[in-house]
Amino acid sequence: QVQLVESGGAVVQPGMSLRLSCAASEFTFRNFAMHWFRQAPGKGLEWVAVISYDGSSQSSADSVKGRFTLSRDNSKNTLYLQMNSLRDEDTAVYYCAREFYTAAIGRRFEPWGQGTLVTVSS
Amino acid sequence: DIQMTQSPSSLSASVGDRVTITCRASLSFINYFNWYQQKPGKAPNLLIYATSTLQSGVPSRFSGSASGTDFTLTINSLQPEDFATYYCQQTHISPYTFGQGTKLEIK
Numbered sequence: 001q002v003q004l005v006e007s008g009g010a011v012v013q014p015g016m017s018l019r020l021s022c023a024a025s026e027f028t029f030r031n032f033a034m035h036w037f038r039q040a041p042g043k044g045l046e047w048v049a050v051i052s053y054d055g056s057s058q059s060s061a062d063s064v065k066g067r068f069t070l071s072r073d074n075s076k077n078t079l080y081l082q083m084n085s086l087r088d089e090d091t092a093v094y095y096c097a098r099e100f101y102t103a104a105i106g107r108r109f110e111p112w113g114q115g116t117l118v119t120v121s122s
Numbered sequence: 123d124i125q126m127t128q129s130p131s132s133l134s135a136s137v138g139d140r141v142t143i144t145c146r147a148s149l150s151f152i153n154y155f156n157w158y159q160q161k162p163g164k165a166p167n168l169l170i171y172a173t174s175t176l177q178s179g180v181p182s183r184f185s186g187s188a189s190g191t192d193f194t195l196t197i198n199s200l201q202p203e204d205f206a207t208y209y210c211q212q213t214h215i216s217p218y219t220f221g222q223g224t225k226l227e228i229k
Contacts, residue, residue: 035218037166045158045166045209045220061217095165106154107213108171115165 002026002111004096009116016086016120022079022096022113030054030074033099035109036081038092046092050099051079064090086120093117124149124212128221134229135200143195145210145221150191152214157186157195160223161206169208170195202228 008020036048049060051070058070069082097109125148155173158166168177170186183198210221
C-alpha cells in the first residue's frame with residue numbers, strides 16, 4: 001500500500017545539523033508535492049515546509065525559515081529535510097506527508113509517515 | 123497566520139455517545155478545512171477534508187460541517203477505537219495551521 005517511511009532522527013547538540021529522509025513507495029512520487037510536519041513532545045501539530053512535485057519551489061514556516069531546506073530525488077522516491085542551526089525548540093517528531101490538491105476541495109495530507117524523533121539537547 | 127481555536131481541549135464520553143468538537147478560525151471565508159485523528163505514538167490519520175468530505179475508509183459515524191468561522195467534527199455512536207486526540211487544520215492559506223487538539227477519553 002501507499003507508504004512513507006521517515007529516517008534520520010537523532011540526538012544532536014544545539015547548533016548542529018541533521019538531515020531527515022522520507023522514502024515513498026507504491027505511488028508516483030514525482031507527481032506530488034510533499035510536506036513536513038512536526039510535533040513537539042506532548043504538544044500539537046505544526047506545519048514545517050513544503051516542496052513542489054519537481055523540487056523547483058519550496059516554502060517553510062517562519063520558525064524554520066533560513067535554517068531548514070527541503071530537497072527531493074524523484075529517481076529515488078525520496079524526500080529530504082536538511083536542518084541546520086538546530087535549536088532546543090526544534091525537538092519534535094517529524095512527519096512527512098503527501099499532498100493532494102484540487103481547486104475544488106483544497107489540500108489534504110495523506111498518508112503520513114510514522115515519524116522520526118529529533119532531540120536537540122546539550 | 124490564521125489562528126485555529128479548538129474546543130474543548132479534553133472531553134470524556136461513553137461508548138455510544140454523540141460528541142462534537144469545534145474549531146473557530148480567526149479569518150472568515152475559509153473554504154478548506156481538515157480533521158485528523160491521532161492515537162498515542164502514531165501519526166495523524168486524515169478523517170475529513172474540504173470541511174465535510176469523508177476520507178476513504180473512514181466510518182460514516184464521523185461527519186464535518188461549518189457555519190461561518192466555526193467548523194465542527196461530530197462523532198455519532200462512539201466506538202472504543204474512537205478514543206484518541208483530534209486536530210483541526212485549515213489549508214486555506216499557508217502556513218497550514220492546526221487547532222490545539224481535543225483529547226477524547228473514556229468516561
